[in-house]
Amino acid sequence: MIFLKLIVTNLRRHRIRSLISVAGIGFSVAAMLTVVTILQGAIGMFSSILSNDSEMIVFERDVSDLFFSNVPGEAAAQIAGWAMVAHANPVLFGIVSSEGHPIITCFGVTPADARIQKAAWVEGDRGNFARHEDDIVLGSRAAEFLSASLGSQVQIGHASFHVVGVLKTANGFEDGGVFMPLASAQSFFHKQGTSSVITVKLRNKDDVAAFKRMIREKYPSLIALEDAEFTRSYSQFRILKATAWAVGGCGLLLGGLGVANTMIMSVFTRIREIAILRVNGFSQVQVGGVIFGESAVVSVSGALAGLLVGTCFLYALKLIPALDGYVDPTIHPLLMLVVLVLALLTGVAGAVYPAFYAMRIRAVEALRFE
Amino acid sequence: MMQVAEGNRNGRVVLQAESLWKSYDEGTVVVLKGVDCAVFEGETVALCGPSGCGKSTLLHLLGGLDWADRGRVSVNGAQVNRHSDLLRLLRHEVGFVFQLHNLIPDLTLAENCLIPTVAAGIGRRIAQERLLELTERTGLSHRLDHRIQKLSGGERQRTAICRALMNRPKILLADEPTGSLDEHASKLIFDLLLELVATEGATLLMATHDRGLAGRCDRLVEMHDGKIHEHAHAE
Numbered sequence: 389m390i391f392l393k394l395i396v397t398n399l400r401r402h403r404i405r406s407l408i409s410v411a412g413i414g415f416s417v418a419a420m421l422t423v424v425t426i427l428q429g430a431i432g433m434f435s436s437i438l439s440n441d442s443e444m445i446v447f448e449r450d451v452s453d454l455f456f457s458n459v460p461g462e463a464a465a466q467i468a469g470w471a472m473v474a475h476a477n478p479v480l481f482g483i484v485s486s487e488g489h490p491i492i493t494c495f496g497v498t499p500a501d502a503r504i505q506k507a508a509w510v511e512g513d514r515g516n517f518a519r520h521e522d523d524i525v526l527g528s529r530a531a532e533f534l535s536a537s538l539g540s541q542v543q544i545g546h547a548s549f550h551v552v553g554v555l556k557t558a559n560g561f562e563d564g565g566v567f568m569p570l571a572s573a574q575s576f577f578h579k580q581g582t583s584s585v586i587t588v589k590l591r592n593k594d595d596v597a598a599f600k601r602m603i604r605e606k607y608p609s610l611i612a613l614e615d616a617e618f619t620r621s622y623s624q625f626r627i628l629k630a631t632a633w634a635v636g637g638c639g640l641l642l643g644g645l646g647v648a649n650t651m652i653m654s655v656f657t658r659i660r661e662i663a664i665l666r667v668n669g670f671s672q673v674q675v676g677g678v679i680f681g682e683s684a685v686v687s688v689s690g691a692l693a694g695l696l697v698g699t700c701f702l703y704a705l706k707l708i709p710a711l712d713g714y715v716d717p718t719i720h721p722l723l724m725l726v727v728l729v730l731a732l733l734t735g736v737a738g739a740v741y742p743a744f745y746a747m748r749i750r751a752v753e754a755l756r757f758e
Numbered sequence: 759m760m761q762v763a764e765g766n767r768n769g770r771v772v773l774q775a776e777s778l779w780k781s782y783d784e785g786t787v788v789v790l791k792g793v794d795c796a797v798f799e800g801e802t803v804a805l806c807g808p809s810g811c812g813k814s815t816l817l818h819l820l821g822g823l824d825w826a827d828r829g830r831v832s833v834n835g836a837q838v839n840r841h842s843d844l845l846r847l848l849r850h851e852v853g854f855v856f857q858l859h860n861l862i863p864d865l866t867l868a869e870n871c872l873i874p875t876v877a878a879g880i881g882r883r884i885a886q887e888r889l890l891e892l893t894e895r896t897g898l899s900h901r902l903d904h905r906i907q908k909l910s911g912g913e914r915q916r917t918a919i920c921r922a923l924m925n926r927p928k929i930l931l932a933d934e935p936t937g938s939l940d941e942h943a944s945k946l947i948f949d950l951l952l953e954l955v956a957t958e959g960a961t962l963l964m965a966t967h968d969r970g971l972a973g974r975c976d977r978l979v980e981m982h983d984g985k986i987h988e989h990a991h992a993e
Binding site: 389390391393394397398400401660661664665666667668669670671674750751752755 | 818823824845848849854856860861862864865869872873874876877878882921925
């Protein structure tokens with residue numbers, strides 16, 4: 389109890405300094421949490437596009453980005469005919485632009501695609517999709533920012549398209565995207581006869597290995613991965629995740645330097661007090677424990693504050709209409725734990741030098757000269 | 759007139775310095791120049807001498823707060839030479855009382871007194887009982903939850919004495935324990951110190967300038983220029 393009191397007393401003694409340190413860690417944690425959650429959310433959304441009513445994805449082997457993947461059209465047709473396959477849908481990804489909106493995700497899909505068949509249609513009829521090559525369906529947010537509705541003509545890139553439907557999905561990329569008939573998209577993006585990926589649903593999940601083997605044997609230039617496997621291994625996702633953690637880590641490092649500064653000041657201003665503890669039998673380890681305890685209290689308080697601020701910030705972002713569907717404010721418990729542990733480790737690391745200094749204070753000198 | 763004390767030397771030696779040398783500033787300031795002294799179990803010894811003669815340094819060496827350049831320190835017959843020895847010494851065998859009470863101002867009287875018990879890992883119940891016992895005997899029981907800033911100089915010094923005795927050390931080293939108090943408070947504190955030492959069965963070695971207080975000890979050790987010049991007891 390006294391041990392805890394010694395820790396808390398010193399933090400209370402320098403309230404402003406302690407609060408600044410807590411705020412430093414808090415904002416670092418909030419920044420890390422926000423960046424990582426937003427990027428993981430984005431990755432999750434992109435993954436969900438691929439895994440829409442499918443569990444496997446087939447794409448060009450060794451391609452760095454799915455937008456550059458070319459899967460021959462006949463492969464989709466043949467794969468769809470395999471006995472183990474329930475359905476196989478080619479999807480062509482592209483980026484289109486419109487006035488005031490330089491980047492709009494475009495999906496070239498067949499009428500059988502789950503996006504067309506299972507989404508909630510706000511306007512239009514799913515049966516009308518792909519009847520004409522200039523027909524498109526808009527996600528509800530895309531319809532909003534393009535000021536388009538059923539029957540509108542919208543200019544996208546160099547062509548004009550006729551809106552035959554508006555659909556609503558929970559996925560930001562899809563809801564802010566444009567759905568074209570596959571053939572139209574192939575023509576628009578000059579990728580005749582190809583798709584970016586084939587999304588595949590197997591009749592029996594036990595056939596995954598066999599399916600992969602067949603793809604490897606029959607289409608050596610293609611690769612089949614399970615959705616989760618793809619999410620883990622796709623280089624773009626890995627780069628995004630690494631970037632998120634690096635940015636968050638830099639924030640945390642700054643917070644850690646703040647803790648280190650606070651702890652150094654804490655030790656320097658209480659040398660006499662530490663000497664008193666030593667004279668009264670405190671070991672070096674016990675003195676170090678007080679210093680590390682202080683930094684742990686600062687770090688954990690900061691981390692908890694950061695979790696709160698980060699969560700509020702994510703919910704606030706979600707409320708911004710333009711970001712609706714792009715931000716998932718759900719914080720994974722594991723992420724929370726990782727952030728808490730990282731904050732604690734940062735605080736402890738920040739206290740290493742101050743603690744080491746405190747442990748080496750010689751009581752007799754401190755008492756004599758102060 | 760001081761005389762060499764013989765009566766107390768029948769007991770066991772609890773503190774012993776043998777040829778202690780100590781210098782500061784890389785050897786340029788030599789404070790102790792081969793000090794030899796022994797303190798016997800249960801006696802009260804006053805260490806007198808002018809400022810800078812090495813009294814505090816000798817107490818620090820005997821209490822394990824500092825190392826000698828040369829010579830040996832033994833406490834209760836065991837030579838003090840290892841880190842673990844120092845911790846054992848400070849936790850269980852020696853209590854310190856300083857001129858400046860050296861209490862932690864933001865803690866309460868009770869919390870300050872409990873610090874040695876926390877260091878030594880003594881159970882809370884036993885520590886609380888000891889705290890109540892000592893504060894009762896020193897007239898501080900009504901001030902337990904008061905912060906140090908709220909206490910008078912005498913109360914602070916009594917708190918420091920309580921703290922020094924919390925772990926029942928058998929040796930009390932006091933460095934000018936009444937040096938910051940007025941004459942009246944000084945006498946009260948010293949009376950209390952002697953009474954506690956007697957009832958606890960402890961040994962007291964006290965550095966002091968106050969010849970009046972020194973005269974009430976069993977024995978007086980005179981220091982001058984880093985050496986012990988005479989062992990005597992007051993008339």
